[in-house]
Amino acid sequence: MSTIPICQYDAEILTNREIGPSLYWIDLLAPEITRHALPGHFVHLIASDVSEDSSRQTWLRHTPLLRRPFSIAERDPERGVFGLIYRIVGGGTEILATRRRGERVDVLGPLGRTFDPVRAGRPVIMVAGGVGVAPFLSLAQETARDGRARPEDMTVLFGAATAGLLSGEEKFREYGVDVRLATDDGTTGHHGLVTDLLERELASSPRRCAYLYACGPTPMMRRCQEIAREAGIDGQVSLEGIMPCGVGVCMACVVACAAPGTDPGTDPGAAPGAAPGERSSSRRYERVCDAGPVFDMQEVVL
Amino acid sequence: MTAQPDLTVNIGALKLRNPVLAASGTFGYGSEYGRFVDLADFGGIVTKTLTPEPWPGNPPPRAAETAAGMLNSIGLQNVGVEAFIRDKMPYLRTVDTALIVNVGGGPVEEFVHVTERLSDCEGIDALEINMSCPNVSGGMDFSTDPRRAAELVSTLRNITGLPLIAKLTPNVTDIGEIARSVEEAGADAISAINTLRGMAVDIRTRRPMLGAVTGGLSGPAIKPVAVAAVYRIASQVSVPVIGIGGIMSGEDAVEFLVAGATAVQVGTATFVEPRAGPSVARTLAEWCAASGVHTVRSLIGSIQIPSPEDAPCHRS
Ligand SMILES: Cc1cc2nc3c(=O)[nH]c(=O)nc-3n(C[C@H](O)[C@H](O)[C@H](O)COP(=O)(O)OP(=O)(O)OC[C@H]3O[C@@H](n4cnc5c(N)ncnc54)[C@H](O)[C@@H]3O)c2cc1C
Ligand SMILES: Cc1cc2nc3c(=O)[nH]c(=O)nc-3n(C[C@H](O)[C@H](O)[C@H](O)COP(=O)(O)O)c2cc1C
Ligand code: FES
Numbered sequence: 001m002s003t004i005p006i007c008q009y010d011a012e013i014l015t016n017r018e019i020g021p022s023l024y025w026i027d028l029l030a031p032e033i034t035r036h037a038l039p040g041h042f043v044h045l046i047a048s049d050v051s052e053d054s055s056r057q058t059w060l061r062h063t064p065l066l067r068r069p070f071s072i073a074e075r076d077p078e079r080g081v082f083g084l085i086y087r088i089v090g091g092g093t094e095i096l097a098t099r100r101r102g103e104r105v106d107v108l109g110p111l112g113r114t115f116d117p118v119r120a121g122r123p124v125i126m127v128a129g130g131v132g133v134a135p136f137l138s139l140a141q142e143t144a145r146d147g148r149a150r151p152e153d154m155t156v157l158f159g160a161a162t163a164g165l166l167s168g169e170e171k172f173r174e175y176g177v178d179v180r181l182a183t184d185d186g187t188t189g190h191h192g193l194v195t196d197l198l199e200r201e202l203a204s205s206p207r208r209c210a211y212l213y214a215c216g217p218t219p220m221m222r223r224c225q226e227i228a229r230e231a232g233i234d235g236q237v238s239l240e241g242i243m244p245c246g247v248g249v250c251m252a253c254v255v256a257c258a259a260p261g262t263d264p265g266t267d268p269g270a271a272p273g274a275a276p277g278e279r280s281s282s283r284r285y286e287r288v289c290d291a292g293p294v295f296d297m298q299e300v301v302l
Numbered sequence: 303m304t305a306q307p308d309l310t311v312n313i314g315a316l317k318l319r320n321p322v323l324a325a326s327g328t329f330g331y332g333s334e335y336g337r338f339v340d341l342a343d344f345g346g347i348v349t350k351t352l353t354p355e356p357w358p359g360n361p362p363p364r365a366a367e368t369a370a371g372m373l374n375s376i377g378l379q380n381v382g383v384e385a386f387i388r389d390k391m392p393y394l395r396t397v398d399t400a401l402i403v404n405v406g407g408g409p410v411e412e413f414v415h416v417t418e419r420l421s422d423c424e425g426i427d428a429l430e431i432n433m434s435c436p437n438v439s440g441g442m443d444f445s446t447d448p449r450r451a452a453e454l455v456s457t458l459r460n461i462t463g464l465p466l467i468a469k470l471t472p473n474v475t476d477i478g479e480i481a482r483s484v485e486e487a488g489a490d491a492i493s494a495i496n497t498l499r500g501m502a503v504d505i506r507t508r509r510p511m512l513g514a515v516t517g518g519l520s521g522p523a524i525k526p527v528a529v530a531a532v533y534r535i536a537s538q539v540s541v542p543v544i545g546i547g548g549i550m551s552g553e554d555a556v557e558f559l560v561a562g563a564t565a566v567q568v569g570t571a572t573f574v575e576p577r578a579g580p581s582v583a584r585t586l587a588e589w590c591a592a593s594g595v596h597t598v599r600s601l602i603g604s605i606q607i608p609s610p611e612d613a614p615c616h617r618s
Contacts, residue, residue, distance in 0.1 A: 006338045008576065046574065058550040059370055059522035062574055066367050108576070242365045244372060245573040249330030251350075251379040252365035285358055285379060 006111065006247065007032040010104045014081060016097070019167040022088040023131075024097050025073075026105075031080030033109045039117075039139035040238060040294045042071045043084070043109030044246035047096040050106055068092040069243045069289070071134040071215075072110065073168070074141060085168060087131045111246055113294045115213065115236055118143040123153040125209040127198055127224050129216020130160050133168050135238050135294075136215065144175040151176030155201065155208060159194025159216070163187035195223040202231050211235050212297065222302045235297040241288035248290035256301040257286045307590035308597040309583065311345070311564050313542050314465045314490035316428050318345035318400055318565060321598055322555065322583040325546055325569035326351055326404035326430060326469070327376065331390040332397055335576055343580035345565060346400030349390070351432045353407050354415045356382035366502050366511035371521030371548070372570060373500050375514035378406055383416045387423050395425040402467065406432040410454055414461060421462040429464050431455065431489075434471030434496040445470045448483035459488035467491040467544065470535075472524075473499050477531050478538040485539040492535055493544035493567065495528045521570040522548040529561050536562025536603055550578065552585025559601040 011028035019025045033043065044067040051061075059065070074083035088094050099105065118124050118139065126136040136156060143149050159182035160166050166188065172179045180197050181189025190197055194216070202209060212235030214224035221237050228235050241253035286292065286300075309320035324347040329335060331349050341347060359379025366373045381389070386403075394401050403426050407413045413431065420426055433445035433454060444454045445468070455468055468484040470477055472495040481492050497518025502511040510516070528547025536543050545563030549555055550571040558566045571578035590598060 008338065058554075059548070062522075062550070063370070064367055065370060065521055065570070065574060066372060067574065106575075242363050244365050244374070244570075245328075247334050247576070249334045249350075250328060250365070250374070250573060251359060251376045252362075252374055254359070254362050254364065254379070256361075285362070 004036050004038075004110060005032075006108060007036075009033055009107045011107045013099055013101050013103050013105060015101060016099055018097075019085070020164040021162075023165060023167055024086050024088070025083060025167075026086065026096070027081050027083045028105060028107060029079075029081050030107055033107060034075055034077055034080045034082045037072045037075055037082060037110040037138075038114040039142050040071070040112065040114035040135050041110035042069050042112050042293060043082075043107045044069050044111060044243065045096075045108070046106040047092040047099075049099070049103060051104060064092045064095070066244050067108065067246060068096070069111075069240075069246055071138070071238070071293075073134040073137040074171075075138065085131055085134045085137070108246060112289055113292055115139055115238075115294050116211075118149040118154060120149045120153070122149070122210045123155070123208050124211045124213060125155045125157060125198065125201060127194055127212065127214040127216065127220070128156060128158045129194055129220040130165060132216030132220075132238070133158055134215075136213065137168050137171055139213070140172055140175045140177045144177070152178070154178070155180070157182070157194050157197045157201065159183065159197070159220070161185065193220070193223075195220060195227065198224065198227055202227065202233075206231070209233060213237075214297070218302050225297055225302065228297050236294050237297055237300065237302075238293045239288050239295060239300065240293070243289050246289045248287050251287065253288040254285035255288050255292070255295070257284050257295070257299050258301050307587055307595055308599070309345075309587055309590075311599060311602075313428070313467070313544065313565060316400060316465050320345040320583045320586070321559065321565035322579050322586070323348055323400075323402065323544070323565060323567045324572060324579050325567035326432065328569040328572050331381075331386065331394065333390070333393045335572070336393070336397065339576050339580065342398040343583060344399045345583065346402055346427070347397075348402040348404050348430055348567060349386070349394070350380050351378050351404045351406035352380055352383045352386050352416050352420075353378060354383055354412050356380065356385065361513035363511065363513050364517075366517075368500070368502055368519065369523060371519055371523030373502055373512055373517040373519055374497070375512040375517035377514060383419045387419065391423060391425060400427045401425060402428045402430050404430045404432050404469070405458075410457055413454060413458060417458050417462050421464055426464060428467055428490075429458075429462065430467040430469050430493060431458060432469050432496070434469055434473075445480055446474050448480050451480050452483040452487035455484045455487035455489050465490040467493050469493040469496055470531075471496045472527055472531050476534075478534045481535040481539050485541050489541060491542045491544060491564075492539060493546055494531045494535055495524070495547050498524055498527060520547070522550060524548050525554065529557055532558055532563045533561040533605065549582060550574075552582055552587070552589045555582050555586045556589055556601060559598060560604050562603045562605065564602050
C-alpha cells in the first residue's frame with residue numbers, strides 16, 4: 001500500500017477536446033492530486049455528472065455505476081492541473097467525452113505503484129501501444145523537469161493502429177526525447193508492430209537500452225517480456241485490469257504473478273477444499289490497483 | 303428543526319451508533335478506506351470473509367459492470383485468519399466503530415477453525431457467517447439447505463460467545479425457511495442478501511465476461527430483490543434482520559428499515575463513493591429529521607400493507 005495520501009476531488013474540467021479519432025485529452029484542476037502524482041500513478045473517476053443539485057436518484061446519476069481508471073499523462077504543479085489522454089471504447093468514455101469545460105468530475109487519486117525513475121547513466125526505452133502512451137508522457141515530462149537524467153537517455157517507441165492515434169508524439173519531442181513511430185496500417189513510421197522497432201533498436205544499438213518500460217495491449221507487453229528476457233534487460237510494465245474500487249479492497253483487478261518463493265497458501269492453482277499438498281502451481285494473484293499497475297517486467301504472467 | 307434523531311439500534315447485545323455498516327468484501331480490512339474515510343461515521347464495519355488459510359481466489363477477470371450493478375467472481379481471496387489476527391487486528395482495534403468479522407470456509411471444520419481463532423481475539427464485536435458465497439465451486443453452500451444451515455449455525459453457536467449473524471443467499475426458493483432454521487439454531491441476527499448468481503457474455507468473443515463464468519450480482523439492480531427478501535425474513539423470524547443490496551442513499555436505507563430491517567450494509571456503492579456509508583447515515587438522519595421521525599427504531603418493520611386481500615400470501 002502506498003503512503004501517498006489519496007484525495008477525492010470535485011475537479012473542474014479545464015479542457016476536454018478531441019485530439020484524434022475517438023481520442024481525447026482532458027485537463028482537470030485538482031491541486032492536491034497534481035502535487036502528489038508521480039509517473040505511473042492513475043486516477044479513478046466518475047465519468048457521469050453526479051452533482052447533487054440534480055433531482056435524479058443517486059443511482060440514476062451514476063450511469064455507468066463504477067469509476068473508470070486513467071493514467072496521469074501530464075502535470076502542471078503550478079496551476080494544480082493534470083491531464084489525461086483517453087480513447088472512447090464504451091459507455092463510460094463516451095459519457096466522459098460529452099462533459100464540458102467548467103463542469104466537475106469526481107476524481108480519486110493519485111493511486112497505485114509508480115515507475116522506477118529514469119536515472120543518469122541508465123538509458124531507457126519506453127514501448128507504448130495506443131493510449132498506453134499516457135504514463136510515458138508523464139515519465140518523460142518529469143524526467144525532463146527534474147533533470148535527473150538527460151532526455152537523450154530516453155527513447156520512445158510508439159505504436160498505434162493508424163497515424164491519427166499517435167497523438168502525444170509531439171510532446172515527447174518538446175521534452176527532447178527521441179521518438180520512433182509504428183502503425184498497423186503504415187500511415188506513418190514503421191509499417192508493422194512497435195515491438196519490431198524494439199528488436200531492431202536492441203540489435204543495432206544495444207547500449208541505448210539498459211532498462212525497458214512497456215504499456216499497451218497485452219500481446220504487445222507479452223512480446224516485450226520475451227524480448228527483454230532474451231536480451232537480459234530489466235524493466236517494468238504498466239497493466240490494466242477491471243477495477244471496481246481502485247484502492248485495493250475488492251480483489252477484482254488481479255493479475256497472475258510468477259513468484260520464486262511463492263506462499264503455497266496463495267496459490268491460484270489450488271482448488272477450494274484441496275489439501276495443502278495439492279497446491280501445485282507457483283502462481284499468486286496480485287491486485288493491479290495496489291501492487292501495480294506498474295510491475296517488474298518478468299513478475300507478471302500475461 | 304427539532305433535535306437530532308436517535309440513530310442507535312441494537313443487533314442482539316450489540317449496540318450500534320447508527321444502522322449503517324460496511325458490507326463484507328467491499329471494505330477490505332478497514333485500513334484501506336481508513337486512509338481517507340472516517341470509520342467512526344459508520345455504525346460498524348464487516349471485514350472480508352476469512353478462511354483458515356490464505357485463499358488465492360478465482361482466475362481473472364473477476365468483475366464486469368452490468369445495468370445498474372456489477373458481477374463479481376472474486377472467489378474469497380483473503381489473507382487467512384492468522385494473518386488477519388496478526389496484521390489487521392492491531393489497526394482494527396484502534397477504530398472507533400463496531401467490528402464484525404465475516405467467517406467463511408469450505409467444510410464445517412474450516413468455519414469452526416476460523417470461529418475458534420476469532421473468539422480468542424480481543425476487539426471483535428460479532429461474527430457474520432458467510433454461508434452463501436456463490437463463488438467457491440466445489441465448496442458447500444450452507445444456506446440453500448435449511449438442515450445444513452442449522453447444523454452449521456448450531457455448531458458455531460456451541461463454540462463461541464460472540465453474537466452470530468447468519469448471512470443468507472437469495473439463490474433459494476424460500477429464504478424465509480432458511481431464516482427460520484438458522485434462528486432456531488441460535489443465530490442472533492440474519493443478514494441478507496449476498497449476491498445473486500449472474501452471468502454476462504462478451505458477444506464479440508463469445509466468452510463469459512468473468513473468468514469463473516458466473517458470478518454474483520450486486521448494486522442498485524438487486525435492491526428490489528433484497529427488499530423482498532428482508533420483508534419475507536422479517537415476517538418469519540423475531541431476531542433482527544440486516545438488509546443488504548444496492549443501498550446508495552438514506553432513502554434506500556429507510557426502505558429497508560420499513561420493510562423490516564434493523565440495520566443495513568452498504569457494499570458496491572462504496573466503490574463508487576468511498577464515503578457512501580457515512581453519507582447514507584447522514585442522509586438517513588436528515589430524512590428522519592425532515593419527516594418528524596425521532597428514532598430510526600420506529601421505522602423498523604413499519605410497512606403498511608394496504609388491505610388483507612392485497613397482502614402477499616407468505617404463510618405456508
Ligand atoms: C491503471 C489503468 C490505467 C488506464 N489508463 C488509461 C488511459 O490513460 N487512457 C485510456 O484511454 N484508457 C486507460 N485505461 C483503460 C480505461 O480504464 C478503460 O478504457 C475504460 O475504463 C473503459 O470504460 P468504458 O465505460 O468506456 O468501457 P466499457 O464499456 O466498460 O468497456 C469497453 C471495453 O473496455 C474494456 N475495459 C473496461 N474497463 C477496463 C479497464 N479498467 N481496463 C481495461 N479494459 C477495460 C472492457 O472489457 C471492454 O472490452 C486504463 C486502465 C487502467 C486499469
Ligand atoms: C467485490 C465483492 C466482493 C464481495 N465479497 C464478499 C465476501 O467476501 N463475503 C460476503 O459475505 N459477501 C461478499 N460480498 C457481498 C456483499 O457483502 C453484499 O452482500 C452484496 O454485494 C450486496 O450488497 P450491495 O448491492 O450493496 O453491494 C461481496 C460483494 C462484492 C461486490
Ligand atoms: S480494483 Fe478493487 S482491488 Fe483493485
